[in-house]
Amino acid sequence: MSLHIEPSSPDPIYRQIVGQVARMVAAGQCPPGTRLPSVREVAAAHAVNPMTVSKAYAQLEAQGLLERQRGKGMVVAAQAPASRSIRDRLQALAPALEEVARQAGQLGLEEGPVIEALRQRMQNENREQ
Amino acid sequence: MSLHIEPSSPDPIYRQIVGQVARMVAAGQCPPGTRLPSVREVAAAHAVNPMTVSKAYAQLEAQGLLERQRGKGMVVAAQAPASRSIRDRLQALAPALEEVARQAGQLGLEEGPVIEALRQRMQNENREQ
Amino acid sequence: MSLHIEPSSPDPIYRQIVGQVARMVAAGQCPPGTRLPSVREVAAAHAVNPMTVSKAYAQLEAQGLLERQRGKGMVVAAQAPASRSIRDRLQALAPALEEVARQAGQLGLEEGPVIEALRQRMQNENREQ
Amino acid sequence: MSLHIEPSSPDPIYRQIVGQVARMVAAGQCPPGTRLPSVREVAAAHAVNPMTVSKAYAQLEAQGLLERQRGKGMVVAAQAPASRSIRDRLQALAPALEEVARQAGQLGLEEGPVIEALRQRMQNENREQ
DNA sequence: GTGGTCTAGACCACC
């Protein structure tokens, strides 16, 4: 359960954390009960204000993905939709795919080259991990 | 030259306009001289603040994609790099593809289903047009 | 749409705001589209930090009760469950009733005196308004 | 003398314990000398940190409701104001009633349905015991 | 004008 934060990203830090945790939970990489790094740990590790991390955790709790264990920290919620089906996870990916399709259409690009470009990106992604 | 605006989208309205016009010009769908709908027309059609549309047009003018013709409104600039190569246009698509690849990785999705989902989205996109 | 804030209350200010707005929306006192006082107005009126108010509004937005109109402020959401039925509103009251029933049971109190006490409280409440 | 603990409740565990014991003593359901379950028993039975239970007992001792008997644990204090008058016990219930009245007002609910709902809750409460 | 984000630091409550 390690987080990657990009301080210069257009989208805010707290949302980066929310997104990453949500996807990892959805992918089943964090079964219910998994303990998250404490607010202070994350804040120190990434040189970020604790409140920023706290805000992300609060939002994840509101979404029902995390649970607070008083005095102990946050854990992945018991009712968290762990390891959702491929179909469900594709649905989580839908907005990003939609954006690609729309932009590709406006750019007058055909299916072939776009798919090929995506394939390459995904292979790079796997190599990096 | 019709615009699609999503008021509830996470990215701001003015940027939606800039992005769409830029992509359509790059695709050669609007040859130099093509007249754009007036600020007032766009504002009225989409119930948007005219200043927002104006800001988008101003930004496109600054990028050299549009020209202001006195009394006539904005037109696609003569020096606009119309119909850029596929390679160039794919590069414009890169950030969106990057985002898909990253999220797919975090969701633990394989290449196959993702590519298939994108293919379907793109075919829908074409049908709608 | 005026808010009442009790700084010395055990439950936090931002939650007081959330609760009040939610109940007023549920009661149909604020039809969809009603504009809320701006963050800065509320903050100034109650000598509270703007972030505290902002936090409340953000939470109400996450619950789907409010919508952000960019540059204009927050309004009651179109899909907000306006003027819910008495049955629904009683359900919103359930936790508080539950608490009374539990405590009354532990105090060994009969139904009669408790109901009478509640009746008096509610009449006081109405007089104050 | 059995306790009911709600780990997910908004109010803290130690306060739940304090409240319940105080109300049961006030109701005369536990005459002076009644032995309370040991810290370890309560902690084990409810999967709660022993320190939390201990803190609750300490607070009740400070209030004069419990006494520590060496080697035997906590018992209800001799000077505990057992079986207080109905009037006194209603006063202990006042904050909860206040909360119901306030929320009902904001929800635009009339006295009738609220009283009826409370009546039902209290009858359920009695049946469960 | 609107809300959003982040920081630094203080204090509290709970376990």
Add this chain to the structure above:
DNA sequence: GTGGTCTAGACCACA
């Protein structure tokens, strides 16, 4: 040790 709340103040993005 944990997270929560609030403040004061700065800066940004949007309309």
